[in-house]
Amino acid sequence: MPELPEMETYRIFLNHNIINKPISKVEINREKSINRSVSDFIAQVQGKAVTKVKRRAKHLIFELNSCQYLLLHLMLGGWMFLGNENNAPDRTKQVILSFGELKLYFIGLRLGYLHLVSKEELDNKLKDLGPEPFDMRIADFVERISKKKGALKPLLVNQRFLAGIGNCYSDEICFEARLKPGKKADELSRNQIHALFNAIKPLLRKAIELGGYMDHPMFEGDQKTGGYNNSLLVYGREGKGCYRCGTQIEKMEISSNKSFYCPSCQE
DNA sequence: AGGGCAACCCGGACGC
DNA sequence: TGCGTCCGGGTTGCCC
Numbered sequence: 096m097p098e099l100p101e102m103e104t105y106r107i108f109l110n111h112n113i114i115n116k117p118i119s120k121v122e123i124n125r126e127k128s129i130n131r132s133v134s135d136f137i138a139q140v141q142g143k144a145v146t147k148v149k150r151r152a153k154h155l156i157f158e159l160n161s162c163q164y165l166l167l168h169l170m171l172g173g174w175m176f177l178g179n180e181n182n183a184p185d186r187t188k189q190v191i192l193s194f195g196e197l198k199l200y201f202i203g204l205r206l207g208y209l210h211l212v213s214k215e216e217l218d219n220k221l222k223d224l225g226p227e228p229f230d231m232r233i234a235d236f237v238e239r240i241s242k243k244k245g246a247l248k249p250l251l252v253n254q255r256f257l258a259g260i261g262n263c264y265s266d267e268i269c270f271e272a273r274l275k276p277g278k279k280a281d282e283l284s285r286n287q288i289h290a291l292f293n294a295i296k297p298l299l300r301k302a303i304e305l306g307g308y309m310d311h312p313m314f315e316g317d318q319k320t321g322g323y324n325n326s327l328l329v330y331g332r333e334g335k336g337c338y339r340c341g342t343q344i345e346k347m348e349i350s351s352n353k354s355f356y357c358p359s360c361q362e
Numbered sequence: 363a364g365g366g367c368a369a370c371c372c373g374g375a376c377g378c
Numbered sequence: 379t380g381c382g383t384c385c386g387g388g389t390t391g392c393c394c
Contacts, residue, residue: 378381
């Protein structure tokens with residue numbers, strides 16, 4: 096599901112395509128996706144423009160030219176499509192923002208949301224998030240993980256510990272670092288902590304470069320989004336051969352998270 | 363602190 | 379085709 100690289104892929108694309116264009120129309124087909132009444136939301140958003148799209152963890156923040164923000168979380172299975180009435184996917188669109196003919200469709204928002212917030216509300220909503228992976232330095236990482244005792248998997252997907260990593264990339268990171276997702280943090284050697292740290296940024300960077308893993312294109316003719324789908328080394332590969340050693344990839348549940356790993360070359 | 367778990371939500375895939 | 383069933387999954391909050 097959408098994690099840091101996918102949201103970053105969206106952010107970059109949206110920054111190239113919707114900035115400073117007036118939002119000519121707002122359609123809300125699912126009131127639970129927003130945090131106001133439909134009429135209030137429309138009154139506040141229609142006619143405004145997005146000056147910048149930022150990202151924090153798995154959230155996108157649409158900065159409006161009214162000192163307000165649209166805070167998006169796609170949660171499970173949410174995605175976006177930028178197009179028009181002729182090429183829009185045949186799916187339920189919970190929210191649609193129009194920029195003239197151009198329309199941004201929010202699809203698959205079940206638990207996901209698009210909330211209109213002030214600066215204060217925004218800061219408050221995001222205040223408990225841990226560091227962005229790209230901002231994290233090795234010394235801080237070593238210090239923080241040294242205080243932890245539990246398994247790597249729940250730690251890596253914990254947004255307070257590290258913001259933006261989810262079920263897929265946590266498994267990929269563990270594979271890269273040759274560590275089992277169930278490995279306890281307090282059993283890691285110094286070298287293993289370094290291996291874990293060193294796996295994170297390059298992996299996320301490469302995923303962003305290739306367009307993340309996504310089932311759905313973001314616009315007509317999109318060849319970029321989902322470009323990382325074929326680069327996943329363990330996630331979703333249960334029973335298939337490990338690309339490193341050939342052993343069958345296993346799946347197990349760790350703290351109610353599905354986790355894929357190689358039982359042989361991950362320690 | 364960390365593990366376990368339930369609740370949230372409903373589109374869409376799948377089975378008959 | 380049509381209807382019923384059930385899965386998925388990040389996050390929050392609560393309990394032990």
